[in-house]
Amino acid sequence: MSEAIGTIKKLNEKLVKKEISCTELTKLYLNEIDKCNGELNAYVNITEETALETAKTVDEKLAKGMEIAPLEGIPMTLKDNISTNGIETTCCSKILKGYKPIYNATVWDHLKSQNAVMLGKTNLDEFAMGSTCETSCFGGAKNPHDTDYVAGGSSGGVSSAVGGNIAAYGLGSDTGGSIRQPASFCGIVGLKPTYGAVSRYGLIAFASSLDQIGPITKTVEDTALVYDAISEFDPKDSTSQGRRNNPTTPTLKNSIKGMKIGILKEYMTGIGDEIAASVENAKEVYKSLGAEIIETSLPAVKYALPVYYILACAEASSNLGRYDGIRYGYKTDRYDSIHEMMCKTRSEGFGAEVKRRILLGTYVLSAGYYDAYYKKAQDLRGAIMKGFNELFEKCDVIIAPTVPMTALKKGQNAGNPTENYLTDLCTVPVNIAGIPAVSVPCGVAKNGMPIGLQIIGPSFSEPTILNAAWQFETATHDSVFKVSPYGVKL
Amino acid sequence: MNYELVSGFETHVELSTKTKIFCGCTTQFGGDPNTHCCPICIGLPGTLPKLNEQVVHYAIMAGLATNCEIANVAKMDRKNYCYPDLPKAYQISQFDMPLCKNGYVELSNGRKIRILRIHIEEDAGKLIHQQGNTYIDYNRGGVPLIEIVSEPDIRTVEEAKEYVEKLQLIMRYIGVSDCKMQEGSMRCDVNISVRPKGSEELGTRTEIKNMNSITFIAKAMEYEFERQVSVVESGGKVVQETLRYDEASDTTSSMRGKEDAHDYRYFREPDLVTINVLDSLIEEIRESLPELPFVKLQRYIDELGIPETDAQLLTKYRKIAEYFEDSIKGTQNPRTAANFILGQIFKRLENESAKEEFDIKTTADQLREMILLIESGKVKMNLAKSTLEKMLDTGKAFGELVSESDMAGLSDEALIELCKQAVSENPNAVADYKAGKEKALKSILGTVMKNSRGKADANMAEAKLKELLS
Numbered sequence: 018m019s020e021a022i023g024t025i026k027k028l029n030e031k032l033v034k035k036e037i038s039c040t041e042l043t044k045l046y047l048n049e050i051d052k053c054n055g056e057l058n059a060y061v062n063i064t065e066e067t068a069l070e071t072a073k074t075v076d077e078k079l080a081k082g083m084e085i086a087p088l089e090g091i092p093m094t095l096k097d098n099i100s101t102n103g104i105e106t107t108c109c110s111k112i113l114k115g116y117k118p119i120y121n122a123t124v125w126d127h128l129k130s131q132n133a134v135m136l137g138k139t140n141l142d143e144f145a146m147g148s149t150c151e152t153s154c155f156g157g158a159k160n161p162h163d164t165d166y167v168a169g170g171s172s173g174g175v176s177s178a179v180g181g182n183i184a185a186y187g188l189g190s191d192t193g194g195s196i197r198q199p200a201s202f203c204g205i206v207g208l209k210p211t212y213g214a215v216s217r218y219g220l221i222a223f224a225s226s227l228d229q230i231g232p233i234t235k236t237v238e239d240t241a242l243v244y245d246a247i248s249e250f251d252p253k254d255s256t257s258q259g260r261r262n263n264p265t266t267p268t269l270k271n272s273i274k275g276m277k278i279g280i281l282k283e284y285m286t287g288i289g290d291e292i293a294a295s296v297e298n299a300k301e302v303y304k305s306l307g308a309e310i311i312e313t314s315l316p317a318v319k320y321a322l323p324v325y326y327i328l329a330c331a332e333a334s335s336n337l338g339r340y341d342g343i344r345y346g347y348k349t350d351r352y353d354s355i356h357e358m359m360c361k362t363r364s365e366g367f368g369a370e371v372k373r374r375i376l377l378g379t380y381v382l383s384a385g386y387y388d389a390y391y392k393k394a395q396d397l398r399g400a401i402m403k404g405f406n407e408l409f410e411k412c413d414v415i416i417a418p419t420v421p422m423t424a425l426k427k428g429q430n431a432g433n434p435t436e437n438y439l440t441d442l443c444t445v446p447v448n449i450a451g452i453p454a455v456s457v458p459c460g461v462a463k464n465g466m467p468i469g470l471q472i473i474g475p476s477f478s479e480p481t482i483l484n485a486a487w488q489f490e491t492a493t494h495d496s497v498f499k500v501s502p503y504g505v506k507l
Numbered sequence: 508m509n510y511e512l513v514s515g516f517e518t519h520v521e522l523s524t525k526t527k528i529f530c531g532c533t534t535q536f537g538g539d540p541n542t543h544c545c546p547i548c549i550g551l552p553g554t555l556p557k558l559n560e561q562v563v564h565y566a567i568m569a570g571l572a573t574n575c576e577i578a579n580v581a582k583m584d585r586k587n588y589c590y591p592d593l594p595k596a597y598q599i600s601q602f603d604m605p606l607c608k609n610g611y612v613e614l615s616n617g618r619k620i621r622i623l624r625i626h627i628e629e630d631a632g633k634l635i636h637q638q639g640n641t642y643i644d645y646n647r648g649g650v651p652l653i654e655i656v657s658e659p660d661i662r663t664v665e666e667a668k669e670y671v672e673k674l675q676l677i678m679r680y681i682g683v684s685d686c687k688m689q690e691g692s693m694r695c696d697v698n699i700s701v702r703p704k705g706s707e708e709l710g711t712r713t714e715i716k717n718m719n720s721i722t723f724i725a726k727a728m729e730y731e732f733e734r735q736v737s738v739v740e741s742g743g744k745v746v747q748e749t750l751r752y753d754e755a756s757d758t759t760s761s762m763r764g765k766e767d768a769h770d771y772r773y774f775r776e777p778d779l780v781t782i783n784v785l786d787s788l789i790e791e792i793r794e795s796l797p798e799l800p801f802v803k804l805q806r807y808i809d810e811l812g813i814p815e816t817d818a819q820l821l822t823k824y825r826k827i828a829e830y831f832e833d834s835i836k837g838t839q840n841p842r843t844a845a846n847f848i849l850g851q852i853f854k855r856l857e858n859e860s861a862k863e864e865f866d867i868k869t870t871a872d873q874l875r876e877m878i879l880l881i882e883s884g885k886v887k888m889n890l891a892k893s894t895l896e897k898m899l900d901t902g903k904a905f906g907e908l909v910s911e912s913d914m915a916g917l918s919d920e921a922l923i924e925l926c927k928q929a930v931s932e933n934p935n936a937v938a939d940y941k942a943g944k945e946k947a948l949k950s951i952l953g954t955v956m957k958n959s960r961g962k963a964d965a966n967m968a969e970a971k972l973k974e975l976l977s
Contacts, residue, residue, distance in 0.1 A: 118546075219554075255558065384770045387774075
């Protein structure tokens with residue numbers, strides 16, 4: 018157990034103090050990627066040239082004595098479902114191999130304008146559909162604490178890279194837990210922002226009403242920095258609202274004395290013993306920080322998982338209809354008709370998990386089944402949202418496990434794909450309700466794998482949940498944080 | 508047995524907004540293939556639609572002009588189907604919460620064709636089949652459409668024609684579409700069934716897709732009516748199906764069977780937020796609507812005393828009606844302007860689109876000035892008519908072409924002098940006339956008119972000549 022290394026804050030200090038040049042720093046990271054990526058499989062595309070170019074720009078600014086922004090010159094990565102102009106963006110699917118977007122995602126525009134040094138694009142479950150990163154057409158990313166274990170998913174590549182010290186931070190996307198779950202598995206911090214806080218423009222859609230881009234970092238402070246940099250209103254995304262002039266950094270270190278923290282009994286059932294114990298421990302930590310613990314309940318949460326799989330698959334079945342081989346991406350070699358071309362392209366281009374979800378989604382939207390599945394799921398979504406709203410009248414935040422278990426072993430559920438869906442049990446309610454949640458490390462299991470604590474708040478309460486997360490992290494850090502043997506040690 | 512036609516129309520009208528419904532690309536017709544496109548309208552992964560407010564405004568205008576109720580809350584939905592001209596594999600449309608509903612269009616026989624709904628949606632691209640290959644042009648993809656769905660209230664082909672013409676007229680008048688059927692900016696799907704006259708039950712319907720000419724709509728409906736009647740009469744049953752009309756053979760044929768009937772899997776478009784329409788906006792739009800053509804028509808007949816057939820021609824094109832109204836300001840008899848417009852001016856407008864565009868050199872003010880001169884007695888009709896031709900050729904004002912003295916005409920003495928001169932110049936004609944050949948007078952009169960350079964009044968000159976030769 019020790020202190021976090023290679024944080025944005027530390028690297029920024031080193032650059033400002035000229036202890037290291039941005040080019041040297043970038044080369045250091047590229048070098049370590051070269052050494053470890055074979056084992057971790059975090060990166061699917063390394064953008065060395067772009068990274069070094071940006072580093073040069075930053076060094077020129079520093080040489081002139083100009084001030085640099087907090088994220089300027091910091092080596093980072095993007096999940097490979099975030100569009101980057103001219104740089105291959107594959108969603109780790111065979112169907113998009115070779116596809117180079119002709120525009121930038123809004124989040125990448127924001128970070129690029131701050132001279133973020135992108136080292137490369139990172140691995141994910143195909144189209145972000147999965148919990149282990151193993152549905153990626155490039156094979157799964159490995160856990161940086163033990164490569165026999167998965168990094169989690171779907172943002173497994175970002176988490177493996179940040180946890181494995183081959184990126185200072187990264188952006189992932191979270192549809193049902195895809196930021197928080199791998200962050201938890203890899204012992205780092207991941208924030209799923211309020212729906213609408215961060216622009217989705219350029220994020221290749223999985224389930225549009227649930228998808229949200231967010232930061233994956235080493236510390237809560239870093240998460241706050243990145244969140245504040247990307248949570249701007251975007252006129253290109255009709256569902257975007259920005260952070261509503263509500264930055265998280267100024268209040269990050271406030272006292273949480275008197276903060277009302279809820280614990281839901283639904284989140285504490287069906288979870289592993291070690292997980293339960295670490296949440297119990299977190300409760301005691303919060304008590305000692307002066308917070309008030311409220312034991313409460315939200316029965317509708319138990320429907321969250323089926324509701325999630327119905328809604329997410331329905332939207333996915335529509336969102337993924339465009340991959341037909343006509344305009345971009347993979348196209349089958351032999352066909353006699355346009356119909357056959359489209360069928361073969363999709364059959365050959367999509368992996369099993371993606372096909373499973375497209376079929377499921379098509380089914381629940383079909384005439385005759387719509388009312389029984391999709392409509393019922395929408396009604397329950399309303400009930401879950403309402404339930405959370407009522408809860409937040411008596412609690413400021415809710416704490417819960419991020420995942421009911423620690424990282425799975427590679428291929429553990431290979432024969433039983435739906436078993437993996439259970440890892441989403443504690444994360445999906447937040448996506449359904451559109452509210453924010455952050456995962457922070459809260460312990461390490463006997464097998465050496467990290468455990469994460471989830472802190473959930475009402476819409477646009479990022480300042481509050483990050484404040485609660487920072488206090489927890491500060492109080493516990495040295496006892497729960499584990500450094501991976503891989504990567505840059507700065 | 509006598510059979511009755513029962514028909515309802517689904518009419519797609521392309522809106523004439525400058526930009527597309529969900530992105531900033533131009534809606535201009537034509538252009539090199541795939542040049543009016545961007546990542547959004549070709550549905551590149553990760554792009555998001557952004558609703559063009561003007562589209563909502565235009566649809567509300569269309570709704571108000573067809574007596575619809577306007578919804579305060581509407582939403583967009585996805586209609587999922589897969590076809591190469593639809594780059595997202597879904598069309599963003601409206602399913603159960605359209606912007607407008609429950610309107611009607613009134614026909615000249617007094618029957619009201621009810622409008623079930625008007626909703627907004629995006630157009631698809633176009634497939635181009637050439638030399639055995641198929642190419643796709645996405646220029647039209649994302650052009651805004653309204654779909655106007657009527658109830659099955661149409662009973663004759665004549666009513667169908669009038670309904671389509673009326674919709675066309677209304678949409679052009681309020682300026683939301685040019686409704687050019689030949690360019691596809693107005694297209695109709697025609698639903699048809701037959702039933703014994705007097706029956707209240709609806710028969711099984713067929714749908715003729717994508718009709719883009721009123722003439723062919725009429726022909727297709729006549730054919731399909733006869734076909735269905737003969738099916739029923741021979742004891743068969745009409746099959747519900749989608750038909751294509753073939754212009755060359757003047758027949759309909761099946762496009763697809765029932766087995767691949769579409770299930771569009773409609774669901775709410777999660778990338779767009781709810782459309783909230785405030786009452787104040789509806790009222791603002793209602794007030795900004797121009798006077799509709801049939802209201803205008805009645806006013807021309809009742810208040811301006813224009814004969815109905817003339818009034819119909821004047822109100823058929825908004826620009827012509829506006830020109831007419833500007834040219835009669837301050838004049839006494841609106842029929843004078845109407846006659847000039849429907850006579851000399853119309854002669855120069857060869858076809859429908861020329862009338863629609865109404866691009867003529869003489870301004871309404873210039874015409875009005877001339878009419879005021881006629882009404883004050885300063886200018887004779889003959890002179891006005893001949894000068895108007897020159898005005899239309901050159902764009903010059905009446906005063907630039909005709910001087911004060913020209914307008915003043917000839918004094919009595921001058922006219923007598925001209926007549927005497929003509930008599931002496933035409934001894935043969937004079938002899939003929941005196942011998943009883945009345946017609947001979949015309950050639951003498953011709954000389955008078957020629958020498959006066961058109962200024963002489965022909966009637967007066969003829970009278971003077973008769974006096975001289977008597």
